Amino acid sequence: MYILPEELRAELKRPLGELHRSFSDVDVGNSFLITVGDVTTRNALEHGLKPDVSIIDNRIQRRDSDHEFRDTATILRSRNPPGTVTESLWKSIEEAIEGATERGERFMIVVDGEEDLAVLPSILLAPPDTVILYGQPDEGVVLVRASETSSKAEELMKKFEEA
Incomplete structure (x- = not known):
């Protein structure tokens, strides 16, 4: 398990990619897509995109959400306490990306805990042509290109504490 050190929290609050104020401004093209x-x-x-891999925790800004995703993706489940990246989450992301790239299946990972830090392993495990979208609370959506951000994600993960 990787644990987020306190001194890294402020850095991870800044967008890792392009911040878009409106989702309608986002263009993912034909890229492999992770949300x-x-x-x-x-x-x-809602904008007609079909993520190859989605990672959710049924919470919005730390509050339970009762929305239901009516999607045909294969569901994987993972445990990941807040402020961590667990082996369970890492393996689920790896399995989902492998299934999506090799078999063309779509996956939704439902996290028991918190999915916020899933962006980092997603960047590191994703094929180079991948676009990753994640929310920047009260600001918009961040578009990350895995090929342009993998060295930064690796640098950040090296700063996590291993447990």
């Missing part, structure tokens, strides 16, 4: 977060995933689906 992280309930609102981001819902917005992607």
Whole structure:
């Protein structure tokens, strides 16, 4: 398990990619698409995007959410306490990306805990042409290109404490 150190929290509050104020400004083209977060995933689906991998925790800004995703993706479940990246989450992301790239299936990972930090392993495990979308609370949606951000994600993960 990787634990987020206190001194890294402020850095991770800044967008890792392009911040878009409106979801309608987001252009993912034909890229492999990963969405992280309930609102981001819902917005992607409402805008006609079909994420290859979605990662949700049924919470919006730390509050329980009762929305239901009516999606045909294969469901994977993972445990991931707040402020961590667990082996369970890492393996679920890896399995989902592998299934999506090799078999063309779509996956939704439902996290028991918190999915916020799933962006980092998603960047590191994703194919180079991947776009990752995640929410920036009260600001918009962040578009991350895995190929342009993998070294930054690796640098950040090296600062996590291993437990």
